Amino acid sequence: MKIADLKIPGNILLAPMSNVTNLPFRLMCRQYGASLTYSEMISADAVIYENKKTINRGISCEDERPLGIQIFGNSPEIMTTAALRIEEVYRPEIIDVNFGCPAKLLTKDGCGSALLKSPELIHEIVKELSDNLSTPVTAKIRILPDMDKTLEIAHLIESAGATAITVHGRTRQQQYSGKADHDYVRKIKQELSIPVIANGDIMDEISAQQTLEYTDCDAIMIGRAAMGNPFLFKRISHYLGTGEMLEYEECSQRVADIREYFGLLEEYELMHTVHIKAQAQWFTRGMRNGRHIRKSIDTAANIEEILQSLDEMCKHVE
Template sequence: MNIGKLMLNGTLILAPMSLVTNLPFRLLCKKYGVALVYSEMTFSEAILRQNETSIARGFTCDEERPLGIQLLGAKADSIVRSARIVTKIFRPELIDINLGCPAQSVIKNECGAALLKKPGTVVEIVEALSGSLEVPVTAKMRILNSLEETLELARLIEKAGADALIVHGRTQKQQYSGKSSYEFIKNIKRELSIPVIANGDIKDEKTAKYVLEYTQCDGLMIGRAAMGNPHIFRRLGHYLDTGELLPPQTPGERLDDFFEYAGLCRKYGLLGFRDIVVKAQWFTKGMKNVKPVRVKINRMTDVDSVLRVMEELRADASGC
């Protein structure tokens, strides 16, 4: 799949997720074969205010490339100026504009999914970005209530100069409830000549194959299914290539991934208590007889204590 001048080796893409897709997590997903990773969404106005935390969300390294940086904003001028800043610092392979975040804190600032009701502003933003940057520009949108409204917006985004469109098949009102509409995504793909990437509810091998075949999309974007489970990209990629199901990871292998994540966080100065607690919960989700351990983790007060608990769990898993 090509996005503008960017050639991707594969069809699987990691979704931008707030408080999830930091550099260490993206590197784990890259290890398991993802073709493209996206940063956490970053508010353009925060970049312009030189907010160090916001700017650092684009922190990258050669091993994870290609990288897309996703920007959130309501004004074309601010988004373009912030895009110029992050492209100068981090040299990402593409820039994405967020047209889909349904969080109320985002909606009240007229960003994210709120822009779906302002097609003129969307066109202005995409035109300004595509006309100002040397890297490809993508947009990630949600669907609207009617198919025709959704198709019209998709056509406008393509005409404005986007190099690819990512479509989450839920409305803003749905948040993450209900089911993703692959029917809407299929119709968008039929309408556009740029690559269309399907997003929403792609959580296993058979769903991935069905969505690709049904929608005829160029790629799949995986979000929540990868949380605590970066290995999903190897499973999906292998199945799409061969039709064969790989065996699931053992608990020990999942815990090895957790410790690799923690090691990468330490290496890049990103090892924080709250984050490591959350990731410990994610990487142990679904394991047998792990509830007491998860409760214990929540009682910890420092990083080293969490890591000791997880090391004990890994030792027990290795002895099984």
């Protein structure tokens, strides 16, 4: 897939996820085959006020290219000022705009999915950014209950200069309930000329292939199923490339991944930014012996103890 002049080496993308897609996690997803990774969303206001947490969110490294940095806001001018600063400091390959987040924290200020009620403002934001940045601008939306209104927004985003659009096939009201509606993605793909990225409920090899085939989209983007499971990118890439399921040892793979993840958090001095036990629970989600694992993580005194008990468990599983 190409976004503007940028060649993306594949079609499986990691979704931006607040408090999840930090640099160590993104690096692991890339290593396992994610073709493009995005930062957690960054507030345009916070960039301007140089908020420390925000600065961490933009940190990247040369191994993580191409990188998308996602911003949110509601003012074309402030967002452009913030994006120009991001462009200068972090040099991402893509700047993505969040028009999808349903969290009150954003919508109460008219940001994220609240903007879907103001198509003209969406157009203005994307145009102002596209006209002023040298970095390609992309947008990520949720759908509206009405297909025509959703299509209108997608067209406005394209005509304002966006170089790609990601569509999460759920409405703002749905939050994460129900099923993502890929008919919307399919229709948007039929009507637009820019690349269209399908997002929502891609959980495994089969749903990845079905979504690509059904929507005819240019790429798929994976969110929740990748949390604590960066290896999913390897499984899906392998399946799409060969038609065969990748064989691997689940327990030892998960433990190796969690060890690497904690190692990278140390290396990039980001350990203090995460809730260690919650992250350990994500990395062990879906493993056999789940109840036992959850309990041992809860009672562990430190990371080494968590890793030791997981190692111990693998000996019995494999």
